[in-house]
Structures are given as structure tokens and as C-alpha cells.
Amino acid sequence: MDLSVLILADSRFPGGGHVHSGGLEEAVSRKLVTTEADLPGFLLSRLRTAGALAASFAAASAHAASRLVHSGHWRQLDLELDARTPSPAQRVASRAQGRGTARAGAVAWPSPVLTALLAETPRPHHPIVCGALVGIAGGEPAEAAAAVAYLAVSGPASAAVRLLGLDPFAVNAVVARLGAEVRAVAGAAADVAGLDPADLPAPGSPALDLFAEAHARHHEEEVRLFAS
Template sequence: MTGLAVLALADARFPGGGHVHSGGVEEAAARGLLTDVPSLREFLHGRLRGAGAVQAVFAAAAAHAAHRAVPRGHWAVLDAELDARTPSPAQRAASRAQGRGTVRSGTVAWPSAALDDLIAATPRPHHPIVLGVLAATAGAAPREAALTAGYLAISGPSSAGVRLLGLDPMAVNAVVADFAADIAGIADTAASTAGADPADLPAPGSPALDLLAESHDRHHQEEVRLFAS
């Protein structure tokens, strides 16, 4: 059932709330930075190497911790370290909103003591940490949790590109498939550091995404937007 659980977590139909987040695509499109499939490809590449890599690292670390029944305080530390690696308040809010939605579905599908401890330590945990705990509860290894996080980092934004720009979905799906080796490499790196002290986990930055997220948040308060982030 491990493979099925990982597929379910990566499925756009999983009721975790990911469909309302564009990962910066909406703001980039509004600014004219995204207009076609090649520009979306470049955007997804940067997103995967920045925010996607961080998400994969923390999903793997959470899965590693869930397999080892760590003290409850560890979850608060892990969550705080991801907070520190997310400079944008808008991105932090989006991650916690998606995490909360995933918790609601996860407690029904994959209840566990680790998930209970995580929620007790931080009632609104970041999405990658929830993802890692759920994957581990279903029997997945840290690398599988990281693969799922890496894929989600670009699959949602790619779908947003289709909806916002009217791009050819076949061409966009081909772009996502072409990132398979990149996602695998990020998952390998994440798995290799999964057992590290949370303070020592990698912290690749993506300042352009931070700026887009903050701009989107301001505009979302002034006008109707299709996506929450």
C-alpha cells in the first residue's frame, strides 16, 4: 500500500487544498513574466531548485522522524526551522494553510501517533512536514516523501499555468515529465540529510518567489484573484 499512498498524496485530487495555490505562477503571469510553455519551464526549474528543494528536505526529515518516534518537542523544532527558511510571510501562511488541509484529510486516511504529536506541538504545521509524516505512516521511506514533495512543488504550478494562460496541457505535462531526473536528484539529496539536526538541514533560497508571493498577497487584497497564493 506504500506506493498507493504516495500516489494519493501526490494526486491533485487529494483534498489538501493545494489546488488553490499557484506557487507564484499567478503573480508572474500577471506581470508578463510567464507567457508560454518555455517561460513556464524556466519558472518551474527555478521553483524546483529553490522552494521545491527545501520542501523535499523537510518532507524527508519529517518522514525520518516519524519512523523513529521522536520526542514531541522535535516537531516544534523542525517546524520552526522550516519557518526560518521561508522568509516570505505570505509563503509561510500558504504552507500552513495547505498543511492544515492535509492534516484534516490525513487524520482520516493515515492516523498515527506521530501525526498526533506533530499537531500537539504545532497546531498549524507546514505542509512538507505533514506530508512527510503521512508518507511515513503509510510506510514510505524519506526519499519517497521527498519525491512526492518535489513533484508537488511543480505539478500544482504547472496546472495553474494551464488554467491562467490557456497553455496546451499536453505540452505542459511533457515539461513536468522532463523534470524527472531533477526531482530524483533533489530527493536523493534530501534523503541523505534526513537524519541531520534540523538546524543543519539545507536551506536553498528563492528570493524571486518570495517577492512574487508578497506582491500576490497585496494584490489579492485589492482585486479578485483565481488563486490564494
Template sequence: MGSLAALTLADARFPGGGHVHSGGLEEAVARGLVTSVSDLRPFLAGRLRTTGLVGAAFAAAAVVAATGMGAQWAALDAELDARTPAAAQRDASRAQGRATLRAARLAWPSPVLDDLCAVARHPHHALLVGAVVGVDGGSPAEAAQVVGYLAVSGPASAAVRLLGLDPFAVNAAIVALRPVLDAVVTQALHTSALPPERLPAPGAPVLDLMAQAHVHHHREQVRLFVS
């Protein structure tokens, strides 16, 4: 049996605040970079291989930390910050972590979550997912899969709302990413016990720039998504 926490955290109905974040998709749509399912596929694949891989690797490492066999929370938090150069993306990650924490403390009360929050009052979402999955007895691979999946399912859902795309076609596009997701999970699993400074650090400069631009535009006009 897998971790119930992993299934719950990946559920779109989980009250973790993910529905207000598009993962950069709204800005990409506004710039005409994504207009169809054909455009959406490479956007999602690129996001999964970069931002998704970073989050998955840190979620897997957080499971190791939660079980008392790995790195300290302060080091993980600092290294994840360093791999998230855009302030807008750091804010979005911690906002989702804060929202997830409220639900997690009721469902999975644990001193592990208290230890994480003692270091980071508003933990990064990936670290919190890993901590909760670890508390629930789940594996690093499960935590990595949750974070990797959320890295694409959120933007995919946003694409349906922003562009009116066929939800069946969008769902098929997510499923087609299975080989990429599997590769991301495998890499995250292989690095989960490494020191935090040696965890994967692929960059996504375009996503970083669009995240910052989205914050600027959000102040000027009403946007559907916070990020």
C-alpha cells in the same frame, strides 16, 4: 510496493487544498514573466531547485522523525519557518498543511499526527506529508519525491488555467524535469537524518517578493489563486 500514502498525496484529486495555490505562478503571469510553455520550464526548474528542495528535505526528515529515529517536531517546524522568509508563503504552507491534515486524520489515524499537531497546530505541508508517508510505512525518498513533484505540478496546472496553455505540452515540461527532481530527492535523502539546522536552505528571493505582492494584489482585485 511503494507507499499508498505517497501516491495519494501526489494525486491532484486529493482534498488537500493545493488547487487554490499557484506557487507564485499567478503573480509571475501577471507581471508578464511567464507567457508560454518556454517561459514556464525555467520557472518550474528554479522553483524545484529552491522551494522544492527545502520542502523535499523537510518531508524526508519528517519521515525519519515519524518513525522515532530523528529530530523532534518543534525543531523541524522552527527550521522550516526560518527557511520560508515570506509570511505569505508560510501562510500558504500551513494552510495546505491544515487542509491535508483533515483528510489525513481520517485515512491514516496515528498518534504521530497528534504529536506533530501538539507542537504545530497548523503544520507545514511538507512536514505533514512526511509524517503521513512515515506512518504509512513509506520512505524518506518517497516523501521527498511527493513534495518535490507537487512543487512543480501545482504551478504547472495553474499555468494551464491562467494562460490556456496546451496541457499536453505542459505535462511534457513536467516530465522533462525528471533529472532535476531526481537530484532534489537524492539531496533530500542524503540530509534526512541530519539535525534540522543543517538541512538545505536555498533561497528564492524573487518568489518570496512575488508571494508578498500577490497577497497585496489579491486584496485589491479578485485573483484566481490564493497564492
């Protein structure tokens, strides 16, 4: 596995992911997730929907980066992911993380490929810039997909420890038990990495979209621990 994948999936990577709960904070506020027993279902659902979508676009982006595609391809990828993200709050969160990741990535893996991507999309979606960085560093589409699929569950899991005071060892075990599912999502994403952006999968998660919008409204009315 390319080192770039481990760096991007590391919670210490300065991309700003630590301020996002992936919908977990809203689920906790609604008492839909209250204990460790509730966490696997939430994480698995997120992985198979938002995680699968992110993995598909990360794999496609890694595929594109390794082939030095024309700059307009980046804009097409970005627009297609935007179209598959109906929640404005989700789009804002993805672009905020994407911009932070791009800034850190430009220092770690400077490349004309990244320069071309940012010229087309100055605030790219997070999965697209993650995939591009993996491709720039020499990684494979499946590795890029695995990184963002893992982040789709590790971020909310970490948030659960902070929001609910859960045992971090037990929460880590929940994430570890999702290993086969993460690999399956990454493999499926890699299989479609070479498709035209318009033909990439579009798994939806209406509940997460609604949680994101509700969280954004509540964030304006009261202090929340996470930005999304």
C-alpha cells in the same frame, strides 16, 4: 513506492493545494511567463529552490515519523522551516496547505505520531505533515521528498493551464521532462534526512518570496484566481 506517496501527490487529494499557484500567477501578471516556452525555466527554478527546501523537510519528517521521535522534535522541525521561509505570505500558504493535508491525513492514516505532531504544531507546514504521513504509512524519506518535489512543479504547471490557457498535453510533457531533476532533488533531500533540524539545507528564492508578497497585496485589491 508506497501508495501514500501517490495519494499525496495526486491533484485530487483534498489538501487544498489546487488553490495555490506557487508564484506562477504573479509571474503571469508581470508577463514573465506568457507561453509554454517560458514554463520550463520557471518550474526548474522553483524546483531547485522552494522545491528543494520542501523536499529536505519532508524527508526529515518521514525519517522522524518512522523513528517515533519525541514530540518536541516536531516543533523544532516546524520552527526551522519557518526560519527558512522569510515571506509571511509563503508561510501562510504553507500552513494552510499543511492544515488541510493534516485533516485529510488524519482520516486516511490515523496515528499517535500525527496526533503528537498536531499537538505541537496545530497548523504545521505542508512539507512536514506530508513527510510525516509518508513515514506513518511506511514510506521512505526519499519517497516523501519525491512527493513534495513533484508538487512543487505540478501545482504551478496546472495553474499555467488555467491562467494562460496552455495546451494541457504540452504542459504535462514539460513536467515529465523534469523527472530526472525531481529525482535528483529527492535524492539529495534523503541524504540529509537524519540531520538535526538546525543543520538541514536552506536554499532560498528571493524572487518567489517577492512574488508571494506582491500577490498577497494584489489579492486584497482585486480578485485573483489563486490564493498564492
